[in-house]
Structures are given as structure tokens and as C-alpha cells.
Amino acid sequence: MFFDKLFERNPPGVRGLLLVFGCALLGAWLVVQAAMHWRGNERGAERARLLQQTVDALRNQGASGDLLGAVSLLGLNEPLLKDLAQGRLAPDDPGALARLALARGRFPVHGVYVLSGDGVVVAHETAGERSTGQILALQPYFEQAMRGAVGVHAAVGSHPQERALYYAAPLYEADTPLSAIIGVVLFKAGFEFFDGLLRRQGLPAVLLSPQGVVLASTRPEWQFALAPPLTQERIDALRESRRFGLHFDNGVASALPFAPDAGEVVLNGVAYAVERRGIDWDDPAGPWQLVVLDDISALMALGQRVQVGGVAFLLLLLPGGLLLDLLRSRARVATVLERFWLLGTALQSSPVSVVITDGDGCIEWVNSQYERNTGYTLAEVRGRKPSLLASGQTCAQTYQTMWSTLLTGQSWRGRFVNRRKDGSIYHDEATLLPVFDRRGRRIGIVGLHAEVPERVAARQKRRPGVP
Numbered sequence: 001m002f003f004d005k006l007f008e009r010n011p012p013g014v015r016g017l018l019l020v021f022g023c024a025l026l027g028a029w030l031v032v033q034a035a036m037h038w039r040g041n042e043r044g045a046e047r048a049r050l051l052q053q054t055v056d057a058l059r060n061q062g063a064s065g066d067l068l069g070a071v072s073l074l075g076l077n078e079p080l081l082k083d084l085a086q087g088r089l090a091p092d093d094p095g096a097l098a099r100l101a102l103a104r105g106r107f108p109v110h111g112v113y114v115l116s117g118d119g120v121v122v123a124h125e126t127a128g129e130r131s132t133g134q135i136l137a138l139q140p141y142f143e144q145a146m147r148g149a150v151g152v153h154a155a156v157g158s159h160p161q162e163r164a165l166y167y168a169a170p171l172y173e174a175d176t177p178l179s180a181i182i183g184v185v186l187f188k189a190g191f192e193f194f195d196g197l198l199r200r201q202g203l204p205a206v207l208l209s210p211q212g213v214v215l216a217s218t219r220p221e222w223q224f225a226l227a228p229p230l231t232q233e234r235i236d237a238l239r240e241s242r243r244f245g246l247h248f249d250n251g252v253a254s255a256l257p258f259a260p261d262a263g264e265v266v267l268n269g270v271a272y273a274v275e276r277r278g279i280d281w282d283d284p285a286g287p288w289q290l291v292v293l294d295d296i297s298a299l300m301a302l303g304q305r306v307q308v309g310g311v312a313f314l315l316l317l318l319p320g321g322l323l324l325d326l327l328r329s330r331a332r333v334a335t336v337l338e339r340f341w342l343l344g345t346a347l348q349s350s351p352v353s354v355v356i357t358d359g360d361g362c363i364e365w366v367n368s369q370y371e372r373n374t375g376y377t378l379a380e381v382r383g384r385k386p387s388l389l390a391s392g393q394t395c396a397q398t399y400q401t402m403w404s405t406l407l408t409g410q411s412w413r414g415r416f417v418n419r420r421k422d423g424s425i426y427h428d429e430a431t432l433l434p435v436f437d438r439r440g441r442r443i444g445i446v447g448l449h450a451e452v453p454e455r456v457a458a459r460q461k462r463r464p465g466v467p
Helices: 002-007 014-062 065-077 079-085 094-106 140-146 192-200 232-241 302-348 368-374 396-407 454-462
Strands: 111-116 121-126 151-156 163-172 181-190 205-208 214-217 264-267 270-279 288-295 353-358 363-366 412-419 425-436 442-451
Touching: 014 192, 014 270, 014 288, 014 302, 065 094, 065 163, 065 181, 079 094, 079 111, 079 121, 079 163, 079 181, 094 111, 094 121, 140 151, 140 163, 140 181, 181 192, 192 205, 192 214, 353 368, 368 442, 396 412, 396 425
Parallel strands: none
Antiparallel strands: 111 121, 111 181, 151 163, 163 181, 205 214, 205 288, 264 270, 270 288, 353 363, 353 442, 412 425, 425 442
16 A cells, blocks of 8 residues: 555656665665674673673682681681780780791782781781781771671782782680680782683673772773762772772872763773673672673674675565566556556447457457447347347358458458347448457457448448448
8 A cells, every 4th residue: 555655556667766775775774783683682691691600700719618717717726816816925926927827828818917806917927018016997807807707808908009808707715606706817818810800701891899999900090990970079988998008098089981880881982881790798888890891893893784784685675676566567557457447438438339359259348339229238249249130131242351351450341231139120330350469369359330320221222232
């Protein structure tokens, strides 16, 4: 219906070609978009799988059972550490440091600490510079351990300025968790594992603290950047928490160039999909987040899009051309039918009788004037020969001449003496025209018949032998 209204009765020409071309272009564009959407979903599923694997590895490393178990045992079973925390031994007592050195040698940690109940470091066994005497009472891992909880926390040391995971456990007065807590035992592990894990997963990624600070990143320029919004109030709160060492002591911070909760971002003219997962490390401040960026501008290269679009265009152009040809054929048929209808109307209302036969001379159609002149209806004469009207008064020579003329492909004109259905005789002046197809085969005969007036018939009677 749409195409019929669009092209009305006229065969679709240039307008039709433009329409088919435009539809094929639109279809090709939609196919390319669908292919990119499918590729995006496929890439998204792969990205989610890779992200979850990385999160699981980060979570397992952060909540390492071996390290948490070891630091818990030290808090329960080492009398020298208890004496240090209660001040019965001098800070960094050699015997206590020897016990701490055994633990550091057995596990992949950078340092082992003993903190007194007021948060002062009374022993620090490390390969680097010791932090003995520092006060860590405000650190969340210390506060949590003093409440009886074993946990792991990521933070930046104040001396030296390095990122680390701190595994903290209560130091009990006796060899039972039911006794009083007199201090804290602390393992410090480096962030190298996390940096390597982020690099291996192959996508730009950041590890965000609950405060929105980037503590690990595949891009060095994003290290210690702050996720938006960047406000002075947030920077001051980070400085006061002392969790990130001295990085925010000057009251300024760099902003992460994208929002972690955005679905897509554009960086340096490149579109990225943003995906994130939470990491629960039992941090009192809340969950951490791993955020990855995936370059979606490269889902389908320009050459691939052109190739897919070109194939789709050709595949859509072919049925479009067939449809256009069909519409043209329909338009031509409609035009022919309309002309036939006009011709039929003219023949039906003609004042002369019209008879159309097939190639063998059998009647296929007659008009109303024929029915009035002869008394026979179309239903009565269809399939019969026109000779049903013969009265026997037309000479045989007339019929012979007629057929010889028609067989040569020429028209014939003559007169018959015919008999109507009611038996009355009338004189018929006929013009017969043979119709041939393109191969020269006769497919029909058209006859035009007019009744001869009475005066002509009378004169014919006076001149016998004249047809």
C-alpha cells in the first residue's frame, strides 16, 4: 500500500531508484550498528569476566589467610612481644626483633611491627629504615585491632611514603583471646602484587580506596588522583586522616579524568566503556573499587565497518531492485488494464455489433449491440462459431473469399444474409480483422457488423446476384 500510494499509477523511475538506493543505505547502516552492538555485547561479557577474575585475585591477596593467621598467632603466643607492648622491654629489643625477623623471613612482607596500647611503634623489624617511636593510634587498622578484630587495610606509610597492605591483629595479655588487649601486631606487605595484577589484565585500570583515592593504576599519572567531585573539603579530610601519608598535606590534589560510575567516557578523543567492581577488604571506611576502561572505538575497525556495510548494501539492493521491477510491472499492467477497460467500454457502447473470436474462429466476446441485433446473449454464443447466424442465403463464394483473405493476414469487408434468434432475416455488412502475435500466429479475429438499412436490402432484392 505504501509503494502504491507513493508511485500512484506511474511506473517508478528515478524516484523509485533513489528510494531503493536510500533504503539499501539505511539498511546497511542499521546492519553495521547491529554488528557493532553485538560485538560490544561480546566484548562487554569478556570485559566483565576479566574484571571479575582480577577482583577475585585482589580480594584473595588482600584477605590472605596465611598472613592473617600468622599475625594472629604472634598476638597470642609471643611473650617477648607482650613485654615490649607493656614496656617491660626496651623498644627494638634484640630478642624481640629476632622473633619478628623469623616471621618476616617466612612470609612475603616488608616489615613487622609491634605497637603498644597507645599506638606507639615499640618494635619494627624491616630491611629498610625503622619506624620505631612513630604514633599510629589514628590509623583505622590500629583502632580495629584494639577492638579485637583481625583485618587488612591498604594505606600509605608516613615514613617512607609507600603504598602497603597492613595486616593487623590484637596483642593479648595472656595466651587467650579472652584476655585484655595490650597492643597490636602488624605485618606490612608491599603493593607490587597489585600493580603487576593490574598490568597483566591488559586494560587501563585504577584501584580506588573507599575515599576515592587512586592507590594503584596502570597509568602513573593517575596515581593518588582523586575521583570527582574534587572539593577542598574532601582534600582536607584526606589530609587529616593521615591514611595517605603526606600526599595531601599541601591541600591540593589532582583529579581523575573520568567518573568511575560513568558508563562511557571520552579521553583524548577515544571512547571508553567504564566498568567497576567492589572489593570488600573489611575496611571500616567501606568497600574498595576496581575500575577498568575498555577502548570501544576499536570494536570494529573502519575497514570492517565498510566491508560489512558494503555487503549488506548489495544484499539489500538486490531485493530492492526486484521489488522496483515488480512495481514497474504492476504499473505497466495497471496501465494496460486501464486501456483495456477504456477499449472495452468503447466497444460495449459501440453502435455496431462487435464480435471477437479466438484463432480458430470460436466466439470469445460480443458487445451489447450484437445481443440486441441478433437476440443471442454472450453466454449463448461463447465458444460457438459466428456461422450460427447463417441463414443459408449467403453464397459460398463469399465465405471462400473471406477465409482466403483472412489467412493471408489481410482484413476483409463484405456482406452476409443472417438469421436472428427469432428467425427474422437481416443483412449484415461486416469488416473482419485478423490479429497475430509477434511470432505471426493468428490469435483472434475482430469483427465489426452493421445492419444494412432496409432501402439497401430492397435494392439488393432488385439486383440479384450482387452481394
